[in-house]
Structures are given as C-alpha cells and as structure tokens.
Amino acid sequence: MKALLCTRLGGPEDLSIETLPDPVPGPGQALVRVRAAALNFFDTLIIAGRYQVKPELPFSPGGEACGVVEALGSGGRNPEDPGRTSYDVERSSYDDGRRDLDLFQGISVGDRVIVHETFGTCRERVVVDLARLTPVPEVVSDEQAAGLTITYGTSLHALRDRARLQPGETLAVLGASGGVGLAAVELGKVMGARVIACASSEEKLAIARQHGADETLVYSPDTLKDALRGLTGGRGVDVVYDAVGGAYAEPALRALAWKGRFLVVGFAAGDIPRIPLNLVLLRGLDVQGVHWGVFVEREPEAHRANQRQLLAWVAEGRLSAKVHGVYPMTDYAAALGILKRREAVGKVLLRP
16 A cells, blocks of 8 residues: 655655555454545644654654545454444434434444544555544545544534533634634534634635634734724623634633633644733633543543534534645645645645
C-alpha cells in the first residue's frame, strides 16, 4: 500500500510517499481502506515535532478519515455471526427518532466508518481499534464524514458537555474563522443560541456569517469587552468560546453576564493568559477547560453519543461539514501549505 510518511521532522516538503506492506488487524481491531483522510492545522505541527504528541519516526500524519472496513482481527468475531464483531456499539437512534438513521449494533466487513486517531490516517489502509470507529449513515458523504470528528467534536463537547449551552443564550466565538471556531459558530446556531462571531478582519467574518453567525465583530483587545456588551444591550454574553487566548481572554471574560461560562479551548494567539480570579468571584463565572482528546479517552460513551449527534445533524442538512478541497495524496505539500498559511475554509482532505 501507499502511505504518506514523515521520516524526518520538518515541513511538508520533508514528507514522502512510500510503499509499505498492508497492515494486519489484531484482536479488537479492523483493517480500514481509507477513502478520504482529513488534515488539520496540528498536522503541520506534528510533522515538525512542535505538537504535544510526538510519534516515533516514521509515521503518517492525519488524525481522522472515512473508509470501508476490509477485515476484522482474528479475536474480534462473534462466533454466532462471523460477519459481526464481538465489539458492540450501543444501538441508539438519532435524536430526531428517525429509525433509518439508526447505528449498527456492531462493525462488519464492508461497513463505511469514521476513523479517529491521533495520527496515521494518510495512507491507503490503516489498522484501527474498533473503539475508534463510528458507522456512517448512507446519506452522509465520505467527504463530510472524514473531517467531522476533530473540529466539530471539540466544539460540540465544549458547548454541550462543558458549557451546557441553552436555546436563546448568547454565544461569543473568538477566532470564529478557524477550524474549531467555524464549527462552534455553526453548532451554536443548531443548538438555538444567538451567535456573535469575532475575528480579525471583515473577510474572515464574512465566512462566519455564511456559517450562521447572527452578529459579527472585528475585535481588538482594547475594544472587545465594550463591543460585546454593546451587542447584548449591556447585559453581557452567556458563553465565551475562546480558541485564541493571549490578550483577548481577559476582555472577553469581562464581557460575560452573571453566571457566564468561559470555555478555554486553545491559544492560537501564542500566549497563555493570566486571568484575575476576582472577576470569576464577583460575577459567579465558570472557567471551563476543554481538552477534547482526554475526554474521548476518559468518556468514550459520551464521545460516541456526540458522534451520533453530529452525524444526525449532517444527515438532516443542519450541519454543512464544509470541505475546502479534496486533493490526491500526491498533492500533500499543497494541501498542508493551505493549512500552514491558515487559508482553509472547511476541511482539507487527501484522497489515497
């Protein structure tokens, strides 16, 4: 099989496509033929050795994909039904009750699945633990499914599990044109919130409006607090989704309403802010960390429930799961360059 490999740390130009033996699944694993692998900004960091996860060389980038199960590990079959594995995915209908969107009770050869890994999906075939697979309904395309897990999964965990965002509340999204930011804008609207998208330029905000933002704001640290309070009639916002950090965090915190929730998602600005805790005390605020990767490991059932919900919303047409572009795997340098320059609007996909 062909695989995109990082054999030495560096930039996209240091990667190469190599031929490797087809992998063989072990007990509790599946061999998946990858149809589309999604890239994320962190892939530009992981190949440079600047990400918190540092795989041993050589490795393939790519943390998510959509593909078809080709084989199951020898220890994973149900003897009463050789086509099924003994790993059960809890049968559960999507929230709207439509039975045609039900998930399977298990994973079979031939099933189309989402693959979620930290790295390793940019190859023709990949061996994956069954717990890291999610069946995909027929009405959801490979391209939509391939890039649904990480950015949308992070934002849904933040808004639903951490902030418990309610219909009618006001959500301010900092960094609203980035991957997780756009996902937060879109999910906030689906969940019934009034969404204020904040970004550094009108061009970026136009993208947020296309994803459903009710209000947009070109922000700076000096004006952010007053601007957010002005858009809420002085009341303040209920939830701040902060993927930016730096000098923007404190004024955004000051713009929260009584008992508001501040979601710490990331630090795209580079600096980790220092928050005066007296602000949290005086307004009864909640500051909530959003570490999605640890959530997936510690609360797998909740993660699977979020995956089901995301797929249901895509199937209904309520989430776009927008794709910036699909590139042949041989065009990996161009695809990663789009992410490195932060030009992507939606997911960047590689097709093996």
